[in-house]
Amino acid sequence: MNVDEMVRRAAPARVDGWAESAQGRTVLAGVRMRSVPRKSRTVRRIVGAVAVTGALVGASAAAWGVFGEEPPKGWHNPTGGVACADKLGQPRGLYILQPSDANAIDQCRDWWRTERRTEPPEPLFGCVIVMDDNDGGALIVVPGAPFKNAADACREAGMYAAPPEAIANPGR
Amino acid sequence: MDDTDERLERLFRAHADGLFRYVAHRIGVEEAGDVVGDTFVVAWRKLDRIPSGDERAWLYGVARRETLSRVRKRARGDALYQRLLNAGPQDGADIADGVLARLELWRALAELGPADRDILLTTLWTELTPAEAARVLGCSRPTYAVKLHRARRRLARALEERDMSPVLESVR
Structure with missing residues (x-):
């Protein structure tokens, strides 16, 4: 049995019918009494939209300026493992390989050939995500097309470009 | 019942059971109803901003934040997990059902x-x-x-x- 099955089997019993129970109906009635849906006012919406757009533009510009460059000093890959993404951006699948000292991009080329039974979609680039909770970072190899270099591809994916030494020897 | 009322009712019927279960695991059944209520108060106020087709993730995101906020405020910390730590076979499960492993x-x-x-x-x-x-x-x-x-x-x-x-x- 794998970890997922063990955790699923340990889940407390399903709760069915709470929404229709007396407690559920009381909660819903309480929701309706505690508030009314806020009707949008045109002025408020325009002001809000301008403020939000400004904030997003500022945040995007800041992020755009950072992503694609090398990750912050002190980042580390605690497991030494490499993940292969099946596409750039928001991948549907991210396949995490066993830790190895082999070149990260070569590891993912092998993965494409052996697991996906296809030639790797070159170019492949090494990118880095940095966790926000002191859990270090992770090295992710992404298909880079249509980009010609790691900086642009990793920026597109919202990640940092992996330093060459991390790609050459991810397990170190 | 107008459109907003109907949408709230539909959301509650579709997701309240799952939300109750998700929250009850983490904060205990005693407070789960309150957290589900708070979640739907937020939903009711922001009904026109809940992305159509993405309601489930939106509601679980609100419920998770409400739960974490309550857990943080508890002086005794994460009570549910203290209860899990101290749980014994008398908690109602059947020994034959693998309760010790659970x-x-x-x-x-x-x-x-x-x-x-x-x-x-x-x-x-x-x-x-x-x-x-x-x-x-x-x-x-x-x-x-x-x-x-x-x-x-x-x-x-x-x-x-x-x-x-x-x-x-x-x-x-």
């Missing part, structure tokens, strides 16, 4: 860091898709996949220390 698993979960527990239970004790779970947890798909993988590894290690050896498969 208790060991709960204790292993209880000893993980809160971020690991959060991602494991949000993934494995709900019916959220990986994309939805990533949105609920407020991270990108690659970050979600890496964090989930590491949480699984740490749980597997904790179970091995208890002589429960799960199979840790290569993870998508």
Whole structure:
């Protein structure tokens, strides 16, 4: 049995019918009494939209300026493992390989050939995500097309470009 | 009943049971109804901003934040996991149903860091898709996949220390 099955089997019993129970109906009635849906006012919406757009533009510009460059000093890959993404951006699948000292991009080329039974979609680039909770970072190899270099591809994916030494020897 | 009332009613019928279960695991059944109520108060106020087709992830995201906020405010910390840590066979499950193994698993979960527990239970004790779970947890798909993988590894290690050896498969 794998970890997922063990955790699923340990889940407390399903709760069915709470929404229709007396407690559920009381909660819903309480929701309706505690508030009314806020009707949008045109002025408020325009002001809000301008403020939000400004904030997003500022945040995007800041992020755009950072992503694609090398990750912050002190980042580390605690497991030494490499993940292969099946596409750039928001991948549907991210396949995490066993830790190895082999070149990260070569590891993912092998993965494409052996697991996906296809030639790797070159170019492949090494990118880095940095966790926000002191859990270090992770090295992710992404298909880079249509980009010609790691900086642009990793920026597109919202990640940092992996330093060459991390790609050459991810397990170190 | 106008359109907003009907939408609220539909959302409540479709998701309140799952939300109650998700919240009850983490904060106890005593407060679960209150958290579900608070979640739907937010939903009621922001009904026109809940993305159509993405309601489940939106609601679970609000419920998770409400739950974490309550857990943080508790002087005694995460009561549910204290209860899991101290749980005994008298908790109602059948010995023949593997209750001892379940208790060991709960204790292993209880000893993980809160971020690991959060991602494991949000993934494995709900019916959220990986994309939805990533949105609920407020991270990108690659970050979600890496964090989930590491949480699984740490749980597997904790179970091995208890002589429960799960199979840790290569993870998508």
